[in-house]
Amino acid sequence: MATADRRPMAASPRARFVGLGAATMLLLVAAMALSLLIGPARLPAQEIWAVAMEKLGLGAASGVAPGRAAIVWELRAPRTVLAAIVGAGLGMVGAAMQSATRNPLADPHLLGVAAGAAFGANLAILHVGDAFGPATTPLFAFLGALGATLAVLAVARVTGPGTADRLILTGVAVAFVVTACANMLILFADQRSAANVVFWTLGGFGASDWSTIPVPALALALGGTWFLMKARDLNALSMGDETAATLGVPVERARLAHMVVGAFVTGVLVSVSGMIGFVGLMTPHAARMLLGGDNRLVLPASALLGALALVLADMAARTVIAPDDMPIGVVTGVVGGLFFVALLRRER
Numbered sequence: 001m002a003t004a005d006r007r008p009m010a011a012s013p014r015a016r017f018v019g020l021g022a023a024t025m026l027l028l029v030a031a032m033a034l035s036l037l038i039g040p041a042r043l044p045a046q047e048i049w050a051v052a053m054e055k056l057g058l059g060a061a062s063g064v065a066p067g068r069a070a071i072v073w074e075l076r077a078p079r080t081v082l083a084a085i086v087g088a089g090l091g092m093v094g095a096a097m098q099s100a101t102r103n104p105l106a107d108p109h110l111l112g113v114a115a116g117a118a119f120g121a122n123l124a125i126l127h128v129g130d131a132f133g134p135a136t137t138p139l140f141a142f143l144g145a146l147g148a149t150l151a152v153l154a155v156a157r158v159t160g161p162g163t164a165d166r167l168i169l170t171g172v173a174v175a176f177v178v179t180a181c182a183n184m185l186i187l188f189a190d191q192r193s194a195a196n197v198v199f200w201t202l203g204g205f206g207a208s209d210w211s212t213i214p215v216p217a218l219a220l221a222l223g224g225t226w227f228l229m230k231a232r233d234l235n236a237l238s239m240g241d242e243t244a245a246t247l248g249v250p251v252e253r254a255r256l257a258h259m260v261v262g263a264f265v266t267g268v269l270v271s272v273s274g275m276i277g278f279v280g281l282m283t284p285h286a287a288r289m290l291l292g293g294d295n296r297l298v299l300p301a302s303a304l305l306g307a308l309a310l311v312l313a314d315m316a317a318r319t320v321i322a323p324d325d326m327p328i329g330v331v332t333g334v335v336g337g338l339f340f341v342a343l344l345r346r347e348r
Helices: 013-035 045-055 067-103 113-128 133-158 165-185 189-201 214-229 233-237 243-248 251-273 279-289 295-319 328-347
Strands: none
Touching: 013 067, 013 295, 045 067, 067 133, 067 165, 067 214, 067 233, 067 251, 113 133, 113 165, 113 189, 113 251, 133 165, 133 214, 133 251, 165 243, 165 295, 214 233, 214 279, 214 295, 233 243, 233 251, 233 279, 233 295, 279 295, 279 328, 295 328
């Protein structure tokens, strides 16, 4: 009689997704709660908890001075929420772009999309003003991101076969050109505005308030819905153009649509956060290492991991040179650069 195989079966990707999602959500909630403690003004944890519970309709913050309550709810809370939204959006866009271009190194930063968004935002902030109301900067950031995306796709097509490596190299080249144009805008601006834009370009959430939240939250919701609805198409594109075409996916049109949606989300996020690199590169890789390549799982996992990563990065940015803020782009740049080197060694 054959002996039954008693080896434990590996958990399915869906089971791992449930576990990863639950663990990441718990860590995200804990990180967001801890982030409310960080700031120049030292506030007791009991007061912060009381203010948060009162604002959520779960209690009363009796005995907490109005000024202290304002610090918690009007300064620290929106900053933390915005960090989570931006991180989730960058993580999801990075995962989608990596699948759409079939390139594990693709992300909004390396493909020049973020540089285009920063150029558009700089143009709006320095030279356009509020011509279209509060939507001016997000609109120009999106147009800049879209222009950079179309330039990358066009240049990659006319210079030779549209390989994944060529797309990345084209993105880097376009990013250099667009960044130079953005620097020219800063050069011709007045000194005070230029200094503010330079600090903003490095990335940060110090100027955020609750009025900043709705537009990026809406962009995340719309872009996330699109990518999740098209997850099967992204799976097909990640297997190669010929396979995708065999499966009935209109390859060029689908790739363009995903890049445009990615540019839209990236443009809106960059308009409120500045340039924050490598989140869209790191978190999709972590998600795929744990879950495999199915974008129906990778996309939401990348969003959760991106939110957690950027909340933690913002906490580090507020801690390293406290009471001043370090630009969050510096933190993500250091971590992302090390991750990039490790990734190249792993792919060797």
